[in-house]
Amino acid sequence: MQTDHAAVRGPDRADWGGRAGPVALGVTGVVSLLLLWQLLGSLDVVPRSSLPGPWSVLRALPTILGDQDFLAGAADSAAATAITVVVGSLVAVAVGLVASSFAFLQRPTMVVVNTFRSVPATALIPIGVLIFGLGMEMKVSIALYAVVWPILINTIYGVATTEPMRRDVARSLRWGWWRQQALVTLPSALPSILTGVRVAVGIALVVVISTELLGARYGVGTVLVQYTQASRPEVVYAGVLLLGTAGALLFSALVRAERRLVRWVHHD
Amino acid sequence: MNVVVDRVSKSYGRGAEAREVLTETSLTVRSQEFVSIVGPSGCGKSTLLMMMAGLLRPTSGEIRLGDEPVTGPPAGLSVVFQDYSRSLFPWMSVRRNLTTALTASRLGKEEQRSRVEHALESVGLAGKGEMYPWQMSGGMQQRVAIARALVTEPTVMLMDEPFAAVDAQTRADLEDLVLRVRHEYDVTVAFVTHDIDESVYMADRIVVLAANPGRIAADLTVDLPRPRDQVETKLDARFAKLRSEVFRLVMRPDTPATT
Numbered sequence: 402m403q404t405d406h407a408a409v410r411g412p413d414r415a416d417w418g419g420r421a422g423p424v425a426l427g428v429t430g431v432v433s434l435l436l437l438w439q440l441l442g443s444l445d446v447v448p449r450s451s452l453p454g455p456w457s458v459l460r461a462l463p464t465i466l467g468d469q470d471f472l473a474g475a476a477d478s479a480a481a482t483a484i485t486v487v488v489g490s491l492v493a494v495a496v497g498l499v500a501s502s503f504a505f506l507q508r509p510t511m512v513v514v515n516t517f518r519s520v521p522a523t524a525l526i527p528i529g530v531l532i533f534g535l536g537m538e539m540k541v542s543i544a545l546y547a548v549v550w551p552i553l554i555n556t557i558y559g560v561a562t563t564e565p566m567r568r569d570v571a572r573s574l575r576w577g578w579w580r581q582q583a584l585v586t587l588p589s590a591l592p593s594i595l596t597g598v599r600v601a602v603g604i605a606l607v608v609v610i611s612t613e614l615l616g617a618r619y620g621v622g623t624v625l626v627q628y629t630q631a632s633r634p635e636v637v638y639a640g641v642l643l644l645g646t647a648g649a650l651l652f653s654a655l656v657r658a659e660r661r662l663v664r665w666v667h668h669d
Numbered sequence: 670m671n672v673v674v675d676r677v678s679k680s681y682g683r684g685a686e687a688r689e690v691l692t693e694t695s696l697t698v699r700s701q702e703f704v705s706i707v708g709p710s711g712c713g714k715s716t717l718l719m720m721m722a723g724l725l726r727p728t729s730g731e732i733r734l735g736d737e738p739v740t741g742p743p744a745g746l747s748v749v750f751q752d753y754s755r756s757l758f759p760w761m762s763v764r765r766n767l768t769t770a771l772t773a774s775r776l777g778k779e780e781q782r783s784r785v786e787h788a789l790e791s792v793g794l795a796g797k798g799e800m801y802p803w804q805m806s807g808g809m810q811q812r813v814a815i816a817r818a819l820v821t822e823p824t825v826m827l828m829d830e831p832f833a834a835v836d837a838q839t840r841a842d843l844e845d846l847v848l849r850v851r852h853e854y855d856v857t858v859a860f861v862t863h864d865i866d867e868s869v870y871m872a873d874r875i876v877v878l879a880a881n882p883g884r885i886a887a888d889l890t891v892d893l894p895r896p897r898d899q900v901e902t903k904l905d906a907r908f909a910k911l912r913s914e915v916f917r918l919v920m921r922p923d924t925p926a927t928t
Contacts, residue, residue: 665759668803
């Protein structure tokens with residue numbers, strides 16, 4: 402009975418679980434989406450001016466890729482995101498480690514975190530514009546505000562999951578505070594910190610592009626607004642498509658890097 | 670170096686909530702001696718060991734290593750913890766687990782390297798330095814933990830139920846390994862276990878603790894010849910007698926001795 406069941410299940414599972422499975426599923430998904438997209442336009446459910454067909458969007462790809470403003474804007478947005486994530490991670494991890502090390506700092510830290518993280522960063526854009534103007538400083542400072550909290554929370558959480566026995570080992574080896582942080586606490590918290598950083602990358606992208614849509618002088622968002630105002634919806638969609646693809650690639654690269662950096666987690 | 674436990678008590682909690690886990694306990698582990706500490710669960714044997722390691726503070730009384738009072742983890746003392754999977758650092762290779770144990774010793778690079786290689790060799794892990802703990806079996810991981818304790822060339826090694834998590838065959842191998850390296854490194858050992866056979870097989874002396882509150886119930890000398898052998902030693906009539914004596918003390922503390 403058991404073997405019969407396995408024999409029936411065998412080929413079935415190989416089809417979907419094998420190497421061909423995910424690719425086939427992905428292709429099916431994309432094709433269905435394109436068909437639905439085409440259909441929405443052809444049946445006049447959505448006007449062409451709001452949603453150009455997939456073909457016209459694909460044809461607009463060379464336009465946007467050949468636009469120097471778009472490429473320079475993309476570099477600017479990417480730089481703002483990268484600076485935000487690097488600076489934000491360093492600050493949040495350092496603050497998280499210190500706040501976790503001293504019992505008297507733990508409660509005040511959580512109060513501050515919970516108060517400030519509930520203020521949406523995009524609501525601060527007007528204030529950012531008033532203080533920093535429309536350049537890089539404004540984008541980065543608003544985005545920094547948004548990314549610090551998730552990384553800080555994940556750092557504090559990660560430190561709290563440190564195995565007490567490993568702390569005892571470190572003490573028994575007579576390591577000082579710095580060495581304990583570097584060799585025990587930080588690696589113990591690393592899986593959680595990296596999750597926070599991955600979330601922060603997504604948030605940073607959203608906030609940076611939001612600042613550009615709402616007034617920043619340079620960036621992909623700024624260029625997309627210009628195409629919207631010039632009534633070139635197919636180019637706008639092409640740009641969004643590119644951003645989506647870049648985002649997806651970045652995300653999968655981050656997941657892969659994360660797995661390499663904390664190889665021990667899956668074996669613990 | 671002697672380890673002296675001088676009228677040590679340990680309570681957790683304060684006031685009416687306080688629970689005494691160990692009361693007025695005194696004991697001396699003499700230089701080069703191998704002392705097993707055995708007792709029922711809740712007798713405070715691990716607590717006693719952690720206080721000897723300087724990781725816990727006694728509520729009253731004093732612990733001394735030689736003539737020096739222990740106020741924190743002392744130099745020249747190593748601990749092998751109960752659970753290798755929680756005591757090794759999985760983000761470090763085996764070699765780095767051992768090398769970082771030497772940082773407080775302030776040795777030259779060359780001396781560090783040779784100590785690490787020697788320790789790995791002593792526990793039968795020569796050539797395994799590049800592996801990570803999570804790539805190893807439980808028995809191998811506990812060998813790493815033993816090597817990490819030995820690499821500092823301690824005068825005292827404290828072991829807290831070190832073989833509780835491995836299977837019976839591995840356990841026998843590790844027992845004999847510890848008996849061998851103990852001589853190679855000339856180390857004094859205090860060995861906490863809840864396994865009665867193991868407490869007899871390993872030790873020169875067995876300290877039996879009673880529970881509620883923890884205190885010393887008996888201090889027995891093990892007059893079995895060395896080197897010990899898993900088969901021959903356990904066939905010895907003296908082994909059987911000691912074993913049942915310890916069993917009675919641990920499992921039926923209220924019945925009088927029959928011999």
